[in-house]
Amino acid sequence: MWITRLCARCILFSFGYQWIKRKGRPAPREVAPIIVSNHVSYIEPIFYFYELFATIVASESHDSIPYVGTIIRAMQVIYVNRFVQSSRRQAIREIKRRASCDRFPRVLLFPEGTTTNGRNLISFQLGAFIPGYPIQPVIVRYPHVHFDQSWGNVSLGKLMFRMFTQFHNFFEVEYLPVISPLDDKETAVHFRERTSRAIATAMNAVQTGHSYGDIMLHMKAQEAKQENPSSFMVEMTKVESLFHISSTEAVDFLAKFLAMHPDPSGRVQYHDFLRVLRLKACPQSAKIFAFIDVEKSGTITFRQFLYGSAHVMTQPGxxxxxxxxxxxxxxxxxxxxxxxxxxxxxxxxxxxxxxxxxxxxxxxxxxxxxxxxxxxxxxxxxxxxxxxxxxxxxxxxxxxxxxxxxxxxx
Missing domain, CATH: 1.10.238.10 (EF-hand)
Incomplete structure (x- = not known):
């Protein structure tokens, strides 16, 4: 296994990470069996494998990523399909099993569920917090002047090429104090909130109500060649909390909204709304549209369409x-x-x-x-x-x- 870890260090070196700045120290495995970190690039799994020899919780799709997939498999990965409830439950059971036994390495999770720009946090998933074991939060930063190393709206190939062709890339890691559950009665939600606040404070960042579901919406709007795909992000954490609808359902609503041919500003006209829902202009149709058009502008946004539809669907009757x-x-x-x-x-x-x-x-x-x-x-x-x-x-x-x-x- 040490050969694989050496390979991980060589990969980091070849990508320009010759010197890695560290602040704080990793807690012993018996003190904090679970690690959570913000997620900016594909470099972090490689670094954590080299530094901590941690087991990662990852989506099955990551297995096919060049270089990273090999490292992930060597990390005794816990695969999860975030859209299948049984897969999520199985992953939580496996996290708990490995965290409870010192024979296993630490368990590493990226609770945001996707990469971000490193300047803000999005909502954390609950998987790391449900088992109820002490957690050490870790922060990664990528200081830069010309080349933003975050894995956002850039292909993996282009990102790797830029890293290869830059002589030195900067990478910093900060280990924060261990956070333990307050008592047996503390909920996973409250444990998550305390941990996310600690990370956001240390990063001097804002945590938004966005989640991986918003990334799905952004990608769907991008595929449809919308001029401003970010305008279709709705802070899915808040939507799920208010209306109890899933990200997959929200993407389905977006597909219907996109069929209404929103204009460059992301707004839909009344006649296009009627066309897609197969309605005729009549008092009842006008009343439905007016219910969504809270601004009374004669057009609707995706957020208004989603909120209006979800509100109706979650009515008790x-x-x-x-x-x-x-x-x-x-x-x-x-x-x-x-x-x-x-x-x-x-x-x-x-x-x-x-x-x-x-x-x-x-x-x-x-x-x-x-x-x-x-x-x-x-x-x-x-x-x-x-x-x-x-x-x-x-x-x-x-x-x-x-x-x-x-x-x-x-």
């Missing part, structure tokens, strides 16, 4: 309203509804719609184009397009349903 809508359309007596039943049910909320316009909305629900909508397809479509529930809310006289308890836009 939303799922009940979806179930009752399917039953009211004809699903109470059979396992599917047909187009005529669909049209008859939405007619009270859209009396001006003609047959073709109602058919267009029906086809949004009829995924397999077989002329009928089963319950799973109906409920799934409303989860993807929660604003449409406004057209399916039963009238107040039906079953005594209080519409205002279900959704605020009707």
């Amino acid at each position: 939303f799922h009940q309203a979806c179930e009752e809508a399917f039953a009211g359309c004809g699903g109470a007596v059979k396992a599917f509804i047909v187009e005529q039943e669909f049209r008859d049910f939405i007619q009270p909320s859209s009396p001006s719609w003609n047959e073709d316009e109602a058919h267009n909305l029906f086809m949004l629900f009829d995924d397999n184009n077989d002329g009928r909508i089963d319950k799973d397809d109906f409920l799934s479509c409303l989860r993807r397009n929660p604003l449409l529930i406004a057209f399916f809310i039963p009238q107040p006289q039906q079953k005594g349903l209080d519409v205002n308890e279900v959704i605020e836009i009707v």
Whole structure:
């Protein structure tokens, strides 16, 4: 194993990191079995392997990164798929198992879950804090004048090339005091907050409500060639806390929003909003759009679209309203509804719609184009397009349903 560590040192040297400035000291493994660090570049896993011989928690995709992938595998990596709950649970169990036994190396986590510019912190994931073991926070810095070494909007190949062609690159590491759980009753969330504050204070940085989910949104907007992809970042930590929707769901909402062809400023016009949701301009459609358009500007941003959609979807009566809508359309007596039943049910909320316009909305629900909508397809479509529930809310006289308890836009 010492040969692999020597290779790691040679890689650091070849990338221009001949002198590494250190402040503080790493705590003994028995004192702090878990290390957390901010994450700026792909250099940190190589350094920590050389310096601490630590086990890293990493995404499976990192295994294929040149040089870094080899080092990660040698670090007895704990792989995790952050989008699969069972994988996250398994990773936490493995972190706890290794941290509890002195036979294993330290466990290293980058709780931000992605690289940042090194000047700010984004929200920490909970994985390092749930096991409840003492943690040593570590800070890395890359002082520079001409070449920013952070792995942001630059390809890995270009970043490596710039490092190779620069005679010397600067790298600093600072070991902070160990942070231990206050007692058995301290939550992982509070433990995380204390640790992130310590790191942010030492960095003299601001911690934002952004998370890896915002990186996903940024990349999606970039793929769509939006002029300002950062305007589609919404501080997913706050969104998840407020509405309990996942980053994957937020990316799905962004895909729908991008289909509305936002202008260079990232705003969508009313007619494009109607086109994608297959709606006709009518009082009910106008009411839905006005609910999202909180600025009353006649256009909406992705943040407004996401917040409005998520707010509706997380209303206490939303799922009940979806179930009752399917039953009211004809699903109470059979396992599917047909187009005529669909049209008859939405007619009270859209009396001006003609047959073709109602058919267009029906086809949004009829995924397999077989002329009928089963319950799973109906409920799934409303989860993807929660604003449409406004057209399916039963009238107040039906079953005594209080519409205002279900959704605020009707």
